[in-house]
Amino acid sequence: MPSVSCVTVTVPATTANLGPGFDCIGAALTLYNQFKFTRLDSAKPELKITVTGAEAERVNTSADNLVYQSFVKLYQHISETPPSVEIEIDLGVPLARGLGSSATAIAGGLVGANLLAGSPLSQAEVMELAIAMEGHPDNVVPALLGGCRLAATGLNEPQRGEPREEGWEICEVPWHSDIVPVVAIPDFELSTSEARRVLPNQYSRADAIFNTAHLGLLLRGLETGREDWLRAALQDRIHQPYRKALIPGYDAVREAAMAAGALGMVISGAGPTLLAVVRRDLCVSVEEAIATTWQQEGIKAQVRSLSIDLHGASSSTEALP
Numbered sequence: 001m002p003s004v005s006c007v008t009v010t011v012p013a014t015t016a017n018l019g020p021g022f023d024c025i026g027a028a029l030t031l032y033n034q035f036k037f038t039r040l041d042s043a044k045p046e047l048k049i050t051v052t053g054a055e056a057e058r059v060n061t062s063a064d065n066l067v068y069q070s071f072v073k074l075y076q077h078i079s080e081t082p083p084s085v086e087i088e089i090d091l092g093v094p095l096a097r098g099l100g101s102s103a104t105a106i107a108g109g110l111v112g113a114n115l116l117a118g119s120p121l122s123q124a125e126v127m128e129l130a131i132a133m134e135g136h137p138d139n140v141v142p143a144l145l146g147g148c149r150l151a152a153t154g155l156n157e158p159q160r161g162e163p164r165e166e167g168w169e170i171c172e173v174p175w176h177s178d179i180v181p182v183v184a185i186p187d188f189e190l191s192t193s194e195a196r197r198v199l200p201n202q203y204s205r206a207d208a209i210f211n212t213a214h215l216g217l218l219l220r221g222l223e224t225g226r227e228d229w230l231r232a233a234l235q236d237r238i239h240q241p242y243r244k245a246l247i248p249g250y251d252a253v254r255e256a257a258m259a260a261g262a263l264g265m266v267i268s269g270a271g272p273t274l275l276a277v278v279r280r281d282l283c284v285s286v287e288e289a290i291a292t293t294w295q296q297e298g299i300k301a302q303v304r305s306l307s308i309d310l311h312g313a314s315s316s317t318e319a320l321p
């Protein structure tokens with residue numbers, strides 16, 4: 001059988017947390033990064049990385065590149081030496097803005113390597129590796145599978161005794177077609193590690209109950225499109241109260257979006273992108289309100305109504321005869 005010599009993987013952006021679902025829920029969005037892997041037949045080990053698209057110059061093209069690190073990780077997992085490779089990255093997802101750029105890089109590198117290696121790992125195994133690399137499941141799971149997804153640690157099925165925590169249960173969350181994600185992407189970066197550093201290590205019982213109840217309400221609100229449920233559900237006490245100080249203009253933008261009819265506004269992933277959840281007929285007014293307010297705060301931002309990507313990472317391969 002001819003072996004695969006070239007693989008192209010397209011991976012969607014993702015928005016994680018959706019307010020109360022810190023580190024466990026995320027949705028794929030219709031914005032994409034593309035990664036092309038070409039096996040090189042050079043005698044000595046070789047790596048070439050080229051990057052095109054917005055902010056291409058900000059991506060590291062050495063062996064530390066996260067796409068290549070993920071590519072190597074898969075080969076290590078199957079105990080094989082990674083081949084010499086050329087990686088062409090075309091960026092459509094802004095970097096370090098809370099739209100899952102690192103998850104696209106991890107998913108792209110793992111899926112590309114798995115296909116070049118002849119698909120030794122199942123999709124579930126690739127997902128486990130991706131979650132381990134990212135450290136939490138809420139971006140990589142929808143990036144790989146598409147849609148809105150909730151991820152919770154699973155339990156094994158022991159022959160006897162107590163089950164132990166093992167693997168992940170992934171659950172698709174239906175997203176009502178009248179409900180639109182509007183993203184407001186400011187022109188400054190906020191790294192996830194910095195945004196995680198400001199979070200406390202412990203929370204009160206009241207805050208834990210608050211988020212548990214609101215996440216439950218969010219799942220039913222997204223499924224039914226019920227506005228009163230969504231309006232109440234898009235609240236959080238685990239991360240946003242601590243992170244909003246890292247996003248200049250947060251309170252003013254949120255107030256303007258709500259006044260223009262948004263059902264809620266949350267921090268997308270670790271920020272600084274803000275995500276308004278909006279009824280379809282009010283998208284244009286909410287977009288305008290957000291853009292104007294951030295401009296008044298002296299911040300340039302791109303504001304766009306997107307859709308939920310339903311396919312996740314997709315790929316095509318070419319083989320040498």
Ligand SMILES: Nc1ncnc2c1ncn2[C@@H]1O[C@H](COP(=O)(O)OP(=O)(O)OP(=O)(O)O)[C@@H](O)[C@H]1O
Pocket residue numbers: 014016033059060065066067089091094095096097098099100101102103104105139190191192193268269270271
């Ligand atoms: N296409 C890419 N190629 C290589 N590395 C990338 C790529 N996209 C992102 N990265 C790496 O991931 C880093 C950004 O990751 P970070 O977790 O801080 O932000 P994010 O994933 O965009 O946001 P969030 O996790 O909040 O959604 C970049 O600085 C870069 O090191």
Ligand SMILES: N[C@@H](CCO)C(=O)O
Pocket residue numbers: 016017022023024136138139192195196239269270
């Ligand atoms: N759940 C993660 C998403 C960003 O990677 C966070 O908010 O830190």
